[in-house]
Amino acid sequence: MVKLSLTDADGMEQVWFVDGNGRLSGGAEAVNAALKWVWWARPFTCLYPLPGVKQIQDWVYRWVAANRHRLPGGSPQCTPAKQLDKTSAIKT
Numbered sequence: 001m002v003k004l005s006l007t008d009a010d011g012m013e014q015v016w017f018v019d020g021n022g023r024l025s026g027g028a029e030a031v032n033a034a035l036k037w038v039w040w041a042r043p044f045t046c047l048y049p050l051p052g053v054k055q056i057q058d059w060v061y062r063w064v065a066a067n068r069h070r071l072p073g074g075s076p077q078c079t080p081a082k083q084l085d086k087t088s089a090i091k092t
Contacts (some may be wrong), residue, residue, distance in 0.1 A: 028061035
């Protein structure tokens, strides 16, 4: 991540994707970029740039990322760093 100028906090905040040209994308855009490599998902990735679709996908991604520790299969390792800071401040 250092080579990409990303911090650990950046990595905990969202998923990142680096394409063949070295272009870095994050969040829902990164998910769509990665899904272009999955043959059955590729047709759905063409929807991302459409007006309104990008905004909805970005919102859904941010919501899932912020609540990933509450979703099925979530674990304490999924807890966002911001919430960990609040929890430790309450305990002290």
